[in-house]
Amino acid sequence: MHSPVRIASLACIALCVTVAATVLAQRSASSRPTSTSTPADATARIVASAQALLSTLDAAGRAKVQFPLDGPQKTKWSNLPSPMFQRDGLRMGDLTPTERAAVMTLLSAALSRDGYRKVVDIMRGDEVLRKTQGAGSPRGAPNRGGGVPADDRSGGDGQRGGGRSRGAPGGGVVFGEDEYYLAFVGTPSVTAPWMLQFGGHHLAINLTLAGSQATMAPSLPAAQPATYAFEGRTVRPLGNENDKAFALINALDGNGRSQAILTFRVADLVLGPGQDGRTIQPEGIRASALSASQQTMLWELVQEWTGIVTDAFAQPRMAEVRANLHDTYFAWSGPTTNGSAAYFRIQGPTLVIEYAPQNSVDHIHTIYRDPTNDYGAKFARR
DSSP states (O other): OOOHHHHHHHHHHHHHHHHHHHHHHHHHHTOOOOTTOOHHHHHHHHHHHHHHHHHHSOHHHHHHHEEOTTSGGGGOOOSOOBTTSOOOSEEGGGSOHHHHHHHHHHHHHHBOHHHHHHHHHHHHHHHHHHHHHOOOOTTOOOOSSOSSOGGGOOOOOOOSSOOOOOOOGGGOOBOSGGGOEEEEESOOOSSSOEEEEEEETTEEEEEEEETTEEEOOSBEEOBSSSSEEETTEEEOTTHHHHHHHHHHHHHSOHHHHHHHBOSSOOOSOSSOTTOTTOOOOOOSEEGGGSOHHHHHHHHHHHHHHHTTBOHHHHHHHHHHHHTTGGGOEEEEESOOSBTBOOEEEEEETTEEEEEEEOSSTTSEEEEEEOTTTGGGTTTSOO
């Protein structure tokens, strides 16, 4: 008969082995390709992860996640919470832990390390809203898959356009990590065009791939709350975007500021959800008028959006943006003291970025577009 001490020791060893195996699996899932990875390699990894996810689903789940490439799902995204906007696809709260982990592994393959962290932090922020404002699952069911995996730790919205409404108990809005949806628009392929679509409240990722080509435009990373505490640390999903922008505007001299700062107030996104195909006149200071160090600050700010996608696609995209130096503008509306609510825009021939606080520094909307290639217009069938 084994002694209690021996049994406890064996149990402890088994637990340590299990934890070690889990940590190794987590590190593998969140690992990033090296800088030598090609765009074709990146697409292959993303497709392999998508197919691995599909293998975990039953027939009903595969039917829910798949949409035709030329159907309406492509442009169906929003910053609004449920039930103000009805999303279709695989709902995270309806998935088993295995299925949910497969979704996160897919996102890890599609996004850069920082981009993945940003997405996770946005989702966790929405969970903070659920807990503080009491808006839970409309199905009244427990979260089957738990929150965003522990290894991945690193109120009212206005929007033009919308979708069908889905009811919730008491008629209120619904927040939380359960309320994010995954959809494949077109069939995952290493050669043919298709889109990976993932989003929910304050998040819309639209990644269109076609072999070695890809675009994440249009996408909407946003945050509410913009600052929250998690496991003893302060989390700011869009903190880098905020701080880098204030550093840039304050690096300009008086003449530079007079060119960059608009004479009127901009309170929300101009080219947000529902504004596909709309164009606006560039405003602000030309990037070519900035000093070399200020240009570097601008490109590092732009990378907060272009760098959300995996590095193999982010690097050529950033080279394309930088090639349009003389036709890229930086515009500002609002106070220039960090900690204030201020709008800014970066606009070039193939780029529009907007950052718009919603009357509060704790509620931020942003948008990322490519007027020439939203939804992969250059290489994907519309």
